[in-house]
Amino acid sequence: MNAVIKQPAPRPDAQIALPTDVPTDLLGPEAQAFLVDLHAAFEGERQVRLRARQHRQRGFDAGDVPDFRADTRSIRESAWRVASLPAALRDRRVEITGPVDPKMVINALNSGANCYMADFEDSTSPTWDNLLTGQRALRDAIKGTLEFTAPAGKRYALKPEGQRAVLIVRPRGWHLDEKHVRIDDAPMSGALFDAGLFAFHNAHALVAKDRGPYFYLPKLESMEEAQLWEDALSHIERSLGLPAGQIKVTVLIETLPAVFEMDEILYALRRRIVGLNCGRWDYIFSYIKTFRRHRDRVLPERGQVTMTQPFLKAYSELLIQTCHRRGAHAMGGMAAQIPIAGDAAANDAAMARVRADKLREVTAGHDGTWVAHPALIPLAKQIFDERMRGPHQHAMTRDDVLVDRDDLIAPSIGTITRAGFDGNVEVCVRYIAAWLDGNGCVPIHHMMEDAATAEIARAQLWQWIHYADDGHAPLHLDDGTAIDTALLDRVLLCLPSKLAGQDIPGAARVHEAIAMLESLTLRDTLEDFLTLPAYARLD
Known part of the structure; x- marks a missing residue:
């Protein structure tokens, strides 16, 4: 196609600022x-x-x-x-x-x-x-x-x-x-x-x-x-x-x-x-x-x-x-899903x-x-x-x-297991750490996690914990454990040792990711997107 590109003339009053080089x-x-x-x-x-x-x-x-x-x-x-x-x-x-x-x-x-x-x-x-x-x-x-x-x-x-x-x-x-x-x-x-x-x-x-x-x-x-x-x-x-x-x-x-x-x-x-x-x-x-x-x-x-x-x-x-x-x-x-090597079943x-x-x-x-x-x-x-x-x-x-x-808005039936709660925390932390390190697509437990899947885990943690706001009784795991800030703190405290020694993307930023997830989960209002506050930390 040989059409002439009609380039817009720069606005004389517009100031554009870009990084150097x-x-x-x-x-x-x-x-x-x-x-x-x-x-x-x-x-x-x-x-x-x-x-x-x-x-x-x-x-x-x-x-x-x-x-x-x-x-x-x-x-x-x-x-x-x-x-x-x-x-x-x-x-x-x-x-x-x-x-x-x-x-x-x-x-x-x-x-x-x-x-x-x-x-x-x-x-x-x-x-x-x-x-x-x-x-x-x-x-x-x-x-x-x-x-x-x-x-x-x-x-x-x-x-x-x-x-x-x-x-x-x-x-x-x-x-x-x-x-x-x-x-x-x-x-x-x-x-x-x-x-x-x-x-x-x-x-x-x-x-x-x-x-x-x-x-x-x-x-x-x-x-x-x-x-x-x-x-x-x-x-x-x-x-x-x-x-x-x-x-x-x-x-x-x-x-x-x-x-x-x-x-x-x-x-x-x-x-x-x-x-x-x-x-x-x-x-x-x-x-x-x-x-x-x-x-x-x-x-x-x-x-x-x-x-x-x-x-x-x-x-x-x-x-x-x-x-x-x-x-x-x-x-x-x-x-x-991604293929699971070494485990045929x-x-x-x-x-x-x-x-x-x-x-x-x-x-x-x-x-x-x-x-x-x-x-x-x-x-x-x-x-x-x-x-x-x-x-x-x-x-x-x-x-x-x-x-x-x-x-289209029908409630769902199901439970929250300890493995489900712990898994949400781990996925959030590992994904945030990788994202802050410049990697936006991360394999975790044989699933390809991106911002969308991490957002489900992050938003669920916030909603489950804030369910008890305004004096309501908290939600519980299927084993009877209350879902509250104490449970979140216990899981976050144990996570660094669980991840230690694993070759995971963004490993050096795990502690930063833990602090960020804790802040996002405990604040009064659910942040619209985790990538908004995380973006401020990117180069």
């Missing part, structure tokens, strides 16, 4: 001007949307519950469909996700998955070096020149282009700042930095290959937040001289408020949206956060909060019905759980699924190949699904 290949004057223009156009509305989130949460804390909107009933009840899907995204039966370091980028693109979701959000610790390394790795991968040599000497190189997964980039959510880029002394939106810089450097190369740009949009809570993305992406298209609607997106339905606005989100992005995804881990976290003050909706330990729980089954089936009615993909959720049991989960998804009507480890791709692909003969299942309209508000 900024690489000019990524952040030269034209790129800086492009980012300044994005910030000027959309930062005000971003702040309006973030304040709206806080206002709505205050209502939930006072006893409100989410519901379908009366003012958008006509959108839900009228007949319309999203734009036709691009050829490269018609078949997405298996997608792999992971961070954006060069080794991961090469392995994911070579993995045999249909798509690779390159993640600047939940599986990337946003150090300045990680962000720039990731942007450069994706740019070089699109050029076909990306290579990586491990310290031990093993060389990694890309397969021929026709054998690579289709690239989809997940920028950070609207709530996250990029503190290293300050414009008029305010931090830039992490979402606009990630998406804008990627599009600036790669949009025309991707158009020439008929490969996008494609994005996964995370943590939306409303139609208005989707409209903000629509406006920002349209602005990027105009600035770069791209056809309207060239940028395609998939939206993760991973917040409880968003499940009540799926039609509206599809409608706001109807020129460019390809599908919705069941972001199950963040969705469970959002359920806890939304109902943090609702004592009748406390969840059991996270291992018991599976997709067979009524509120999660209702969520996934409504998503399938909604997407297929509108001509969009309904993507399934993540299998976070345990590995077989883990793979059986993956198999059952993927069978549930394809039988329900999902058009594809996620895995976190390349070894799971053949298993997931086999299940979808056997039961999804075409590129998708849009013809499965799921007219049998009748879901109302109460189905």
